[in-house]
Amino acid sequence: MEQLPKTQTIALREKLIGPSCQLFFRKDPLKIVRAKDQYMYDERGDAYLDCINNVAHVGHSNPSVVKAGCDQMSLLNTNNRFLHDEIVICAQKILSTLPDNLEVCFFVNSGSEANDLALRLAQIHTGNKDIIALEHAYHGHLTSLIDISHYKFNLPGGVGQKEHVHVAPCPDSYRGKYQDTQYSKDELGYLYAEEVRQICENVKNKDQGVCAFIAESFLSCGGQVIPPKNYFEEVYQHVRNAGGLCIADEVQVGFGRIGRHWWAFQHYDIKPDIVTMGKPMGNGHPVACLVTTREIADSFFNTGVEYFNTYGGNPVSCAIANAVFDTIERENLREKALVVGEYLLDSCQMLAKKHKCIGDVRGCGLFVGLDLVEDATSRKPNKKCAQYVVQRMREEHILVSADGPECNVIKFKPPMVFTKENADEVVLTLDRILKEVRHKEQLDAKIKSLQSQQAPVTVEAHTSKDHRPRRTIFEQTIKSI
Amino acid sequence: MEQLPKTQTIALREKLIGPSCQLFFRKDPLKIVRAKDQYMYDERGDAYLDCINNVAHVGHSNPSVVKAGCDQMSLLNTNNRFLHDEIVICAQKILSTLPDNLEVCFFVNSGSEANDLALRLAQIHTGNKDIIALEHAYHGHLTSLIDISHYKFNLPGGVGQKEHVHVAPCPDSYRGKYQDTQYSKDELGYLYAEEVRQICENVKNKDQGVCAFIAESFLSCGGQVIPPKNYFEEVYQHVRNAGGLCIADEVQVGFGRIGRHWWAFQHYDIKPDIVTMGKPMGNGHPVACLVTTREIADSFFNTGVEYFNTYGGNPVSCAIANAVFDTIERENLREKALVVGEYLLDSCQMLAKKHKCIGDVRGCGLFVGLDLVEDATSRKPNKKCAQYVVQRMREEHILVSADGPECNVIKFKPPMVFTKENADEVVLTLDRILKEVRHKEQLDAKIKSLQSQQAPVTVEAHTSKDHRPRRTIFEQTIKSI
Structure with a gap:
């Protein structure tokens, strides 16, 4: 369990561990103290849905x-x-x-x-x-x-x-x-x-x-x-x-x-x-x-x-x-991966119809990727959008990562105990975040214009941490899309 | 614990595991099913004193x-x-x-x-x-x-x-x-x-x-x-x-x-x-x-x-x-290594005075080597003697290995919980085995002479397995040298 306050863990990590070993979310890293199945828990007991850890294959702490x-x-x-x-x-x-x-x-x-x-x-x-x-x-x-x-x-x-x-x-x-x-x-x-x-x-x-x-x-x-x-x-x-x-x-x-x-x-x-x-x-x-x-x-x-x-x-x-x-x-995890994977893939494909920034949805079983683009025709990779999605998903207590040569592909490779309900939660949250993207672009433009007037501006609205328990998101109608 | 008979483990190992991964005592390998402190136990429950495993540092199954x-x-x-x-x-x-x-x-x-x-x-x-x-x-x-x-x-x-x-x-x-x-x-x-x-x-x-x-x-x-x-x-x-x-x-x-x-x-x-x-x-x-x-x-x-x-x-x-x-x-294992190591080194040096095939005794803590030679002046490495010692020690339920460019150095690198009593047992047994060496050389000469007469000869005396419980050796007067 936790033996040091998080600030001290961070300070020691920076001092004692090779800086080439990088943390997820470097600016505000997660301290995970326990994990079970497809969930990881931080030092405050907050749960994160894990879509990253392909190593914890049959579920954390199986x-x-x-x-x-x-x-x-x-x-x-x-x-x-x-x-x-x-x-x-x-x-x-x-x-x-x-x-x-x-x-x-x-x-x-x-x-x-x-x-x-x-x-x-x-x-x-x-x-x-x-x-x-x-x-x-x-x-x-x-x-x-x-x-x-x-x-x-x-x-x-x-x-x-x-x-x-x-x-x-x-x-x-x-x-x-x-x-x-x-x-x-x-x-x-x-x-x-x-x-x-x-x-x-x-x-x-x-x-x-x-x-x-x-x-x-x-x-x-x-x-x-x-x-x-x-x-x-x-x-x-x-x-x-x-x-x-x-x-x-x-x-x-x-x-x-x-x-x-x-x-x-x-x-x-x-x-x-x-x-x-x-x-x-x-x-x-x-x-x-x-x-x-x-x-x-x-x-x-x-x-x-x-x-x-x-x-x-x-x-x-x-x-x-x-x-x-x-x-x-x-536990028939291969069969489950197939069924849940198909379901996640289908849901993402539905999402792609709504959000043009999703250029491609591909996958097989619980190996799924969303290729984010600036527009469907040019297929120009949208790294910025991917970064935003990863950060915001984390705020919503869902862990995903971006990879690929242009860092614009959102990767799903969750533990194999991942469920259809988890897939719903992911897709629902993603839907909400992609809606924000356009708003964010508008906001960024506004900040730029304000900054050019030399006034220091802090915008917290979309970068502050959201500590609502994961369940409140979960409870929303999952069939909304 | 044991799930397969030893013969089947051997057969599967030969069939399924890369042959470059070699077993100790290839001709009659050991099947170890549990280990505690400085002892390893085979499928029959026989104990072996472990002088090989520098990995099981603070004792097996600590x-x-x-x-x-x-x-x-x-x-x-x-x-x-x-x-x-x-x-x-x-x-x-x-x-x-x-x-x-x-x-x-x-x-x-x-x-x-x-x-x-x-x-x-x-x-x-x-x-x-x-x-x-x-x-x-x-x-x-x-x-x-x-x-x-x-x-x-x-x-x-x-x-x-x-x-x-x-x-x-x-x-x-x-x-x-x-x-x-x-x-x-x-x-x-x-x-x-x-x-x-x-x-x-x-x-x-x-x-x-x-x-x-x-x-x-x-x-x-x-x-x-x-x-x-x-x-x-x-x-x-x-x-x-x-x-x-x-x-x-x-x-x-x-x-x-x-x-x-x-x-x-x-x-x-x-x-x-x-x-x-x-x-x-x-x-x-x-x-x-x-x-x-x-x-x-x-x-x-x-x-x-x-x-x-x-x-x-x-x-x-x-x-x-x-x-x-x-x-x-x-457990003050560094101090123990120092004290027991010194004791083992001293005992081996005493042994070297008795047995001219021990050319050099060197070590520090529980890192000890005996350089076996044909004679003290030429320092010619005696690989054959080292092989014999390793094999016979195993028969006496003590695990040592030989290394060095000429495979003539008997290595001791036991778990750090190794005791003075263990050192006594090792040195006592070694003393007995080195006495056999000359007898063995005489026997070998005899075999050669018999073989040259084309008669098939089997000599079991010094290669058959000795299954006396380790304790019977232990109980001998340890101050005999």
Whole structure:
């Protein structure tokens, strides 16, 4: 529970923790002291509806996950150089959800560790170095991953593009290089895949082979993008023709979030060579996994270099992952994600008809994005509106975030226990906030005009905190739109 | 507890887990189902005295650590984009043990993640690329760390030495490039440091600056090596003159293991620019940390690139680390490590007088190594003897390991609750096993001679498992040597 006054927590945080580790709502950060299911509670006991935490997958403080962790912690927590049942049971569960070619697991502590190992395996297996990744993609915080994450290396202060890294356009049909205004869905898939083929060709022309193509199956930081149906199938063929492996990064989108399937790559007719998984796997506990083929695992083994990961696959991490897995099954969370996700998507699409600033609504299961624009024709990204929405939603005690290359896509990736009632609350509040946007624009114009007269002006009306209990909003007629 | 018969666990492990993840005692691995303090228990309830697990620092299944983890898990586990007290309290505790120049913490999930970040910070702060590391050093399993870990990249199937990596000789006074038979301790420190100066010179001659020097303060995988007193002081000067940062890797040796100090670098008169810590920090839970100066943290911040580590510094990890910290203090574990470590060291030195195969006994606190040799004059490493000792100790239900470039150094790095009685048991058993060694050599010679006559021979006497309860050994007169 709370041990320090919030002001002191803030002061210590600023003084003692690396400033590159940024807080949500930096100017007025949230202090969260407990959380349950899809709600987080601040130090005053105020509840926030959590639409951000894709890690708290089966709900914050899920009792069966907590119990599994506590029971195992009291018994044993050691490294995987000793035999233990939880690790092999966890591997069995994971492999039961995957295509037959994926047979071997490596347990690690984070999605980043899994992706780093994926690149290492690909280099060892193919003997090649060149990596193809997507524009705006993010694959983790480690050196090897920052190098391939356009989302990071391409920032003004970023490390820039290394020679062995190739960036293919993001297969975003709405605001990518090729758009749905000019091409059919199938054409878009082919065109975006063709870009990857061209990169493979260029690599081959330098008498080199491709090492790997890595992509999130649905692109999260890239702006909640769902690639066209035929895209990955085409890409995988091109990459394999060039000698490369295909890596599906399921760290953000896996474990049933998309509803219909356990893994987002199963939305496509493909069989990756390596799948990496993380975030939701431990419901907050640091555990992650890489799954690959026997052949690739053997290539690694044949180097004679042992792989030892101190905490990877320890009994507590695996007991927790097993409990997460069982909870998804027992509580039918994939089916729920599908039903509630469809409902949220439909409601957002209705909202889009009312508010022209919603340019695109896309999603699958509880992976949903709203692409905010200045106008529907130009599709010019409206970052300002997105920032306003995120801030105002927080004031209404709903946590959402904005992402994508232009920071204009409102992301929904809530815990899987999110309900239709939660979806109603979100959409209703969003409706109200988007109505304010026009008023806000008018007000801003007024402030500017006043400021030009040198008079100091403070406008509190739309930026002050609203501490009405969440329920008062909830109680409004949810069918009003 | 046990859910599958051991044979099935083995079969599933072989089938489902990457073969590069190796088990201890591969031919007959241990299945451990619970552990308490310094003891691990197999599926039959047999106890093993644990001299291997430097991670289970305050004792396996330590009740206050387990309680802290369980309490926090039931309340909240989320990322550090929200304010939380545990992370700032943890930072306060860590910083209170360090020199004043080290002011800023970054929380991560593993020692590997900490070391990767250390290299990244050093590159950003200095603008340089060249890394100096030590011969036989190991800094983690990530791509960037395998590249600088001579222990890994130099293996027959390893990735080889990259251009930006420079390897300085291990400052091992017993079997390194310069030895105590020819030089005084001070001379050894200067000579080994001079090797680093020469590397700095070579880097400067290529019109480049040094990025960083990274070393474990005491070398663990390198063979339990304690560098000469003046070594690091000299090295740090050379590295800083060449524009580089000095990174102290305390992942294996930190958190009071050496007794007198919290961190092994404090054995020397130095102030590192970056300190990394991991393994013991969470007593098995995946948590690790990097501490650096304000200036270096600011250089990273000034790139404008955010650092986000999903689980790094989460409330559960920090609550656990805080409980580990408090347990070390409350139970005076540093003082105990010092007293018991001295006692173990003394006993081993007495043993060395009896057994000529013990070439060197070295250590500090509960970080102890026995360098086994063929004879005292040649100091030729005796890997075979070390392997025999490890195997036989396991049969006597004592877990030790062998490491070092020649795999001939018996390592002791037990949980810090290890007692004098445990030390007696270890030394007594070791005494008995070393007596067997000569007998074994005679037997081996006999087998060879028999085999040359083409007769199939099975010798079970010294390799069969000994399931006497640990106590029967214990009860022998411990003062027999």
